[in-house]
Amino acid sequence: MKTMALAVLVALLSLAALVGTTTAVVSADVARQAKDDAEAATQNPGQDAPAGHVHTGASAGGAGLVSYAGQTAENAEDLVAKRQPFPAEMPPIARGEVVDVALTLKDVVIEVAPGVKYSAWGFEGGAPGPPIHVREGQEIRITLTNGGSIPHSIDFHAARIAPDQAFKDVNPGESITYTFQADDPGVFMYHCGTKPVLAHIANGMYGAIVVEPADKPLPAADREYVLVSSEWYLNGPGLDQPAAYDAAKAHAIQPDWVTWNGYAAQYVAHPLAADPGETVRFWVVAAGPSLDTDFHVVGTVLDRAWVNGDMTQYQTGVQTVGVPAGGGAVFDVEIDEEGMYPFLSHSFASVDMGQVGLLKVGNPKGTASH
Numbered sequence: 001m002k003t004m005a006l007a008v009l010v011a012l013l014s015l016a017a018l019v020g021t022t023t024a025v026v027s028a029d030v031a032r033q034a035k036d037d038a039e040a041a042t043q044n045p046g047q048d049a050p051a052g053h054v055h056t057g058a059s060a061g062g063a064g065l066v067s068y069a070g071q072t073a074e075n076a077e078d079l080v081a082k083r084q085p086f087p088a089e090m091p092p093i094a095r096g097e098v099v100d101v102a103l104t105l106k107d108v109v110i111e112v113a114p115g116v117k118y119s120a121w122g123f124e125g126g127a128p129g130p131p132i133h134v135r136e137g138q139e140i141r142i143t144l145t146n147g148g149s150i151p152h153s154i155d156f157h158a159a160r161i162a163p164d165q166a167f168k169d170v171n172p173g174e175s176i177t178y179t180f181q182a183d184d185p186g187v188f189m190y191h192c193g194t195k196p197v198l199a200h201i202a203n204g205m206y207g208a209i210v211v212e213p214a215d216k217p218l219p220a221a222d223r224e225y226v227l228v229s230s231e232w233y234l235n236g237p238g239l240d241q242p243a244a245y246d247a248a249k250a251h252a253i254q255p256d257w258v259t260w261n262g263y264a265a266q267y268v269a270h271p272l273a274a275d276p277g278e279t280v281r282f283w284v285v286a287a288g289p290s291l292d293t294d295f296h297v298v299g300t301v302l303d304r305a306w307v308n309g310d311m312t313q314y315q316t317g318v319q320t321v322g323v324p325a326g327g328g329a330v331f332d333v334e335i336d337e338e339g340m341y342p343f344l345s346h347s348f349a350s351v352d353m354g355q356v357g358l359l360k361v362g363n364p365k366g367t368a369s370h
Contacts, residue, residue, distance in 0.1 A: 065249050068237045068256045069353050073115020080114045085270040086128070086261040090224035090283065093133045093212060098179075101132055104145045105152045105192075109242045110204065112257050113264040113354060116238040119245075120204035121148055121192070127204030127262040128228040128287065129190070136185045136214035142166075145175040152200065155193035157326065158182055158209050167193045185213035186309030187226070187283040187328035201289035202233055202250050204262070208285040208328070213311050219304070221332065222278035229323075229345065229355060230262065230287040231255035253290045257354050258345070264354025271340065271358035279303075279334045280359065282343065288325030294346040296320040297333055297359065304332040320346045338362030 073079055103123045110120045110127060123129030134140060144154045151169040159166065159180035166178040191197075192205035208228050212218075233250040234243035234257070249255065257264050274280045286293040295302075302318040309328045315321075323329045335341060344356040 065246070065252060065254055067254070068116075068234050068243070071116070071237045071239065072113055073239060076114035079111075080266070080269040083111075083114075083263070083266065083269075085266040086126070086263060088225040088227060088261060088267065088272055090210065090226055090281075091131055091133050093135055094138065096138070098139045098141055099134050100141050100143070102143045102145070103129060103154065104147050105205070106147045107149055110262070112232050112238070112259060112262065116234075116257070116264075117242040118204075118232060118234065118238055119242045121152065121200065122204045123154075123207055127206070128230070129205075129207030131207065131226040131228075132190075132209040133212070134182050134209065135212045136182055138182050139179055140182050140209075141177065141179045143175055143177045144170055146170040146172050148172055151194055152192050152205065153194045154190060156180065156188065156190045156209060157328075158184060158186075158188035158190075158211055160184075163193070169194050182211045184309075185211045185311040186306070187211075187285055187330060188309065189228075189285045189287055189326055189328065191287065198250055198289050199245055199247065201287060202231070203245050204230075206230060206285075206287040208283065210283050216311075218281075218311070218330075219332070220279065221281035223272075223274050224281045224283065225272055226283045226285075227260050227343075227357075228262075228285045228287050229291070229293040229350075230259055231289070231291050231350075231353075232257040232259065250289070255291070255353060258291065258350040259354050260357050265356055267343075267357025271360035272343075274335065274359055274361050276336050276338055276362045277334065279332055282331045282333075283328070284323055284331065285328045286323040286325050290325055291345075291347070291350065292325055293323040293350075293355070294320050295323055295329065295331060296344060296346040297331075298342040298344070299339060300333050300335050300341060302331050303334055304330075306330040333359075335359070335361045338364045340364055 106125045108122045108125050109117050112118050120127050146152050151171050153167050153169050155167045161180045170176045187210050190207050192200035194200050208226050233246045233255055235246040236243040284295055305315045305318045305321050307329050338361050341359040344351050
């Protein structure tokens with residue numbers, strides 16, 4: 001087990017990308033391993049963390065909660081290099097007047113940082129769920145199948161629909177189907193809305209749906225990426241056995257990891273790509289469950305920003321834009337100079353816990369020292 005400084009990681013990024021050596025994300029000095037009870041926490045997601053996980057030594061935010069931030073496997077670099085990153089590229093837009101979206105909920109063990117395993121609830125077996133790409137005016141037919149062990153549901157922020165009918169709980173082994181008209185363009189969150197919602201989102205039940213404007217198309221973009229931010233609250237390091245949800249940390253908003261698309265700094269080891277002069281569009285959702293995302297690209301200015309999903313107007317020349325938990329926003333950048341450009345939340349505690357990636361423009365040489 002080891003704790004590596006994010007500053008060291010970022011300093012080595014460009015070199016690592018060019019020579020094929022990848023580095024794992026991590027943060028600050030933290031408490032070492034404590035005993036955990038993953039199965040009990042998973043079976044009681046809405047309950048307080050077991051007493052064995054609340055200590056008075058090194059703490060997260062001084063609340064007596066042990067932090068596992070930054071603790072990764074000994075072979076973290078190898079793990080991150082071999083890992084297939086979550087695909088951030090925008091999927092093709094769905095065709096037809098009616099778009100069928102079928103999602104199956106599963107109880108799964110995923111990895112949220114190098115060697116850090118977590119007992120999650122995932123749409124289609126992962127976190128986040130798959131990005132959905134539709135056009136304004138299409139009818140969306142949602143089918144949720146519950147392959148897990150407790151009731152779950154699915155809430156689409158893009159839907160104007162009675163939640164007591166559409167977003168109701170689905171028991172294990174059962175399914176629900178409902179439809180809504182995608183009349184509001186933008187990028188929206190979808191998530192489980194079953195109580196306690198905090199636990200269900202924190203356990204990985206979230207994703208993004210992009211609704212492209214139909215009447216007033218956006219300016220052309222050469223590359224489009226979907227980024228979903230979220231935080232993870234662990235009741236153990238997740239190295240020897242999977243960690244599970246820690247309710248006490250979640251209520252205190254003291255995460256161990258904060259990620260883009262479910263895995264700490266995966267786009268540092270595997271940067272997103274662009275060519276000089278291309279317009280790159282980021283569709284960003286802040287899944288939370290509690291933290292906002294202050295979106296920023298180091299080394300440039302946001303050329304266009306559609307704030308909080310309002311696609312009727314945009315701001316220009318913006319340095320940082322806040323995306324509230326449960327909200328979405330769209331950002332364009334055009335970068336002419338080759339280089340490695342970090343994209344992150346300018347809340348740097350989140351950066352230290354993994355919410356950072358790289359946009360590799362062209363084929364830069366040398367190292368990233370920022």
